Amino acid sequence: MTVDVTSRTYMxxxxxxxxxxxxxxxxxxxxxxxLLARAGADPLEVLGAxxxxxxxxxxxxxxxxxxxxxxxxxxxxxLGAALAPHHELHARWWQxxxxxxxxxxxxxxxxxxxxxxxxxxxxxxxxxxxYGDVHAAHLVVIYGxxxxxxxxxxxxxxxxxxxxxVPIEEFLRSWGSANPxxxxxxxxxxxxxxxxxxxxxxxxxxxxxxxxxxGGYLRTDTDGFTTATSARTGLAGYDExxxxxxDRCRAQDAGALRELYPFGWxxxxxxxxxxxxLRRCGHQWDDPALAGAGRAVEAVAHAWTGLRFTGAHGLxxxxxxxxxxxxxxxxxxxxxxxxxxxxxxAAARL
Amino acid sequence: MTGISVSSARTGLCDPVDxSxxxxxxxxxxxxxxxxxxxNVWGNSFAAEYLPAGGSLVHVDGVPFEFxxxxxxxxNVRCAGQYIRVPEGRYDWIHVLAASERRCEESVExxxxxxxxxxxxxxVSDFWAAPAWFGEVKAFESxxxxxxxxxxxxxxxxxxxxxxxxxxxxxxxxxxxxxNVAVHVFAVTLQRTEP
Numbered sequence: 001m002t003v004d005v006t007s008r009t010y011m012x013x014x015x016x017x018x019x020x021x022x023x024x025x026x027x028x029x030x031x032x033x034x035l036l037a038r039a040g041a042d043p044l045e046v047l048g049a050x051x052x053x054x055x056x057x058x059x060x061x062x063x064x065x066x067x068x069x070x071x072x073x074x075x076x077x078x079l080g081a082a083l084a085p086h087h088e089l090h091a092r093w094w095q096x097x098x099x100x101x102x103x104x105x106x107x108x109x110x111x112x113x114x115x116x117x118x119x120x121x122x123x124x125x126x127x128x129x130x131y132g133d134v135h136a137a138h139l140v141v142i143y144g145x146x147x148x149x150x151x152x153x154x155x156x157x158x159x160x161x162x163x164x165x166v167p168i169e170e171f172l173r174s175w176g177s178a179n180p181x182x183x184x185x186x187x188x189x190x191x192x193x194x195x196x197x198x199x200x201x202x203x204x205x206x207x208x209x210x211x212x213x214x215g216g217y218l219r220t221d222t223d224g225f226t227t228a229t230s231a232r233t234g235l236a237g238y239d240e241x242x243x244x245x246x247d248r249c250r251a252q253d254a255g256a257l258r259e260l261y262p263f264g265w266x267x268x269x270x271x272x273x274x275x276x277x278l279r280r281c282g283h284q285w286d287d288p289a290l291a292g293a294g295r296a297v298e299a300v301a302h303a304w305t306g307l308r309f310t311g312a313h314g315l316x317x318x319x320x321x322x323x324x325x326x327x328x329x330x331x332x333x334x335x336x337x338x339x340x341x342x343x344x345x346a347a348a349r350l
Numbered sequence: 351m352t353g354i355s356v357s358s359a360r361t362g363l364c365d366p367v368d369x370s371x372x373x374x375x376x377x378x379x380x381x382x383x384x385x386x387x388x389x390n391v392w393g394n395s396f397a398a399e400y401l402p403a404g405g406s407l408v409h410v411d412g413v414p415f416e417f418x419x420x421x422x423x424x425x426n427v428r429c430a431g432q433y434i435r436v437p438e439g440r441y442d443w444i445h446v447l448a449a450s451e452r453r454c455e456e457s458v459e460x461x462x463x464x465x466x467x468x469x470x471x472x473x474v475s476d477f478w479a480a481p482a483w484f485g486e487v488k489a490f491e492s493x494x495x496x497x498x499x500x501x502x503x504x505x506x507x508x509x510x511x512x513x514x515x516x517x518x519x520x521x522x523x524x525x526x527x528x529x530n531v532a533v534h535v536f537a538v539t540l541q542r543t544e545p
Contacts (some may be wrong), residue, residue, distance in 0.1 A: 023480035024453055129495070129502045134392075158477040160504025184392070184498075272453075302455040303472075309451050309532040312391045323531055 010110035011144035019157035024272035027139040028065035030157040048277030050085040053336035055232040055241040060259040065136035088203030115200040116142040121177030127162040187261040215350025243328040249318040257311040268304035293342040303335040360442040366416040367538040373424035384496040400492040415537040443541040449477035458530035463521040486510035
């Protein structure tokens with residue numbers, strides 16, 4: 001790999017970005033994982049350290065990478081802090097300031113040897129299965145730009161994984177897409193891409209994960225689950241979310257199910273990573289109770305499948321889907337309760 | 351005892367179950383008619399050319415399964431609480447060929463002749479380019495994914511061989527499937543208790 005060959009060529013130093021992937025995560029965690037790995041951090045330790053429930057009514061966007069960000073934290077929405085509340089990870093959306101030079105900020109970031117996460121519409125990206133077929137909002141990592149050859153270098157860990165050059169013109173169509181409403185994908189279309197990008201920064205390099213450190217994270221998070229707040233957080237927040245979801249389904253409000261799929265993906269992905277981290281630590285530290293707590297959190301992730309997919313299949317008739325939505329919301333609530341209990345017990349011993 | 355003889359012994363204890371009356375979904379399609387498949391809400395499906403012939407007897411890890419029809423109507427049971435009656439008998443394992451629209455943990459309810467009912471776990475990994483998270487055996491893999499309008503290389507679709515324990519020492523009469531549209535069952539085989 002070359003470094004700044006000409007003034008019109010920008011490429012990160014070192015190897016191409018790692019394709020970091022798990023089957024329950026979305027492009028959001030996958031792209032952050034690539035950046036964290038390049039920063040020398042273990043993506044699972046950072047992205048799996050925190051576990052929360054947060055639903056922000058009216059905030060859900062039809063994008064694969066939607067994730068609820070607590071308002072007011074760090075002077076506004078900080079996606080990094082929401083994804084990794086126990087680490088100094090920060091991320092903010094930006095858009096090109098100059099319509100006549102939309103690559104300026106990308107060049108500057110690459111020149112600093114930093115990766116860019118960019119929002120795209122799969123419809124216009126040749127390596128995505130939806131190419132020329134389905135509009136859907138997605139995230140990719142930009143790791144190089146060669147304006148002489150007319151290509152942008154893109155990395156995408158989501159299947160089918162891709163790493164390589166994309167013609168600039170095609171990328172621009174994807175990056176600037178209106179991402180119009182598409183009946184083939186009700187969950188990730190109808191959200192303007194608007195050349196959005198994420199500026200992601202990892203402050204201090206994460207300290208080695210110890211039982212004491214993890215125990216502190218877990219105690220904070222279990223408190224978050226068991227302490228009622230004015231926002232929809234924790235188990236009480238889940239109950240509010242589930243009750244409203246059911247009411248909206250009974251009122252034949254398809255919007256409730258359109259929102260459920262992207263919102264639930266964020267919660268499912270987070271639970272899967274947290275559970276995997278706890279299970280791994282429990283195994284490494286010979287702590288079966290911690291490993292079991294991790295497995296209980298993974299069961300939360302698995303229970304989200306039932307709720308999300310019942311909603312997806314029930315989109316055409318939410319009222320008819322309501323009894324099964326109620327069933328899966330109850331199953332998921334039970335999984336949350338068991339996992340919070342198990343994590344709390346494990347944390348008390350760390 | 352060698353692996354082969356263990357498999358042979360297990361095969362002799364296994365009886366495929368007829369689930370044809372419950373099939374309600376088409377998850378396998380021909381390359382010339384990918385729209386016919388609708389495994390998930392996006393209309394993805396397994397590619398028929400990578401799978402066994404419809405109605406054939408296939409063996410996975412020594413367990414015989416009756417493979418469903420291929421490109422000839424519904425080929426799997428999308429779980430919606432169907433009740434599968436089985437030949438009454440003592441069994442140790444329920445083997446299934448299954449796939450899930452995402453990694454999923456569910457339970458089936460086992461009904462016994464003496465009126466008892468036990469819930470047992472049915473855990474199925476994602477069909478979409480995913481590992482066997484629950485330790486299943488990869489039974490069949492379509493090396494391409496069918497979309498309604500094209501055939502996609504680089505994304506395999508996987509059908510898993512999973513098993514459910516029958517812990518109660520009683521005569522099984524039926525299996526109540528979960529209410530979960532994400533879980534698809536393609537075949538069921540019962541493994542009898544050794545005499």
